Amino acid sequence: KTTTVPNVDGSINNTEEDDEDDVVDLAANSLLNKLIRQSLVESSHRVEVLQKDPSSPLYSVKTFEELRLKEELLKGIYAMGFNRPSKIQEMALPMMLAHPPQNLIAQSQSGTGKTAAFVLAMLSRVNTLELFPQCLCLAPTYELALQTGRVVERMGKFCVDVQVMYAIRGNHIPRGTDVTKQIIIGTPGTVLDWCFKRKLIDLTKIRVFVLDEADVMIDTQGFSDQSIRIQRALPSECQMLLFSATFEDSVWQFAERIIPDPNVIKLRKEELTLNNIRQYYVLCENRKDKYQALCNIYGGITIGQAIIFCQTRRNAKWLTVEMMQDGHQVSLLSGELTVDQRASIIQRFRDGKEKVLITTNVCARGIDVKQVTIVVNFDLPVNQAEEPDYETYLHRIGRTGRFGKKGLAFNMIEVDKLPLLMKIQDHFNSSIKQLDPEDMDEIE
């Protein structure tokens, strides 16, 4: 097993000095979610299935035993603490493990069990007597490849003869090396290089091809084309699987180009709503004034944990220093940190080690911290045209209807920003009440 740690892909480490923290890095967010996720994401929607051959029976499984897996693989699954298949796995696993193999396009939000599903498929299809690459998994970054590799290693813990190798930048394997590992996980560019230039992998012998994080993949220059070049060299009987957390048209078009005759499985995302959230605003003169209002709120109610959003890194830093000087335990989550540093800050916050997390847009987008009862918009989210950014507002404050807890949201508003707040109120058709920060009794 490889342990080489090459340089981080440029996309992850955002060290630019740009103050506007509004470049969403899909790969970094995805990795962050993986690093902090400890359990399945619940969903109240039904799984939608579109079969390649609608007349063939549709199987779903409620237990892992029904899948008739190798003993050592089943042991690995139980050792990971999985009791039964997730919603998406109930439908996807029978298709993925069918004979003859079926192709699949699967879309569901992150945390619903896609990785575990395809890792299981790869592990179950490896012939341990054959010492050459048999399963190939493409991932958008080195770190994401490594995360998948870790799942292979954990789930395959008792499959002692199955081995993984990473085809990633920086993992230098001399030309002519006899690659005996059966599962290869890598980024498209390096995999292409290993297959065509250095002839380390014989694509005609691949049985399972996985394209993970298709939405992140197509977001990266060149990866779609490279993936398609790899796919074109696979044998026709190779099983092809594609996974994505989101499914815009562009992902769909790519999926259809790269996966022939697919079955399609979709699990809709839980919608965010503002229904369970009581929203308030406080009118302020300036930044100092906002800070004072924040302190009043903070002192006025006993709260669990709070996340405070700022529009710029500079504001976030300023606020962090102010709060620290006033003796609050706060941590700052900002875009210039590495993904590992961000993950550890979020982890500490989730463990309750800090009560307040101050952050900018990018960092907290798509990262759920369920136990937070209070969200503060120290600055309202606006776009470049200085119009309200409704989507970001909803992402910061909204909860999923069925699983979300009740919450409180406070908006700190300079007088000239009041029209923006009114627009937000109208947009969501939900009321945002004015609050006198001197009088916390108004909060029901």
Ligand code: ADP
């Ligand atoms: P995705 O690839 O959709 O983001 P993962 O496969 O990474 O989802 O699963 C999300 C989390 O849930 C991981 O921590 C994983 O170990 C766990 N998980 C996956 N499948 C199951 C299952 N059947 N039972 C319990 N936990 C599971």
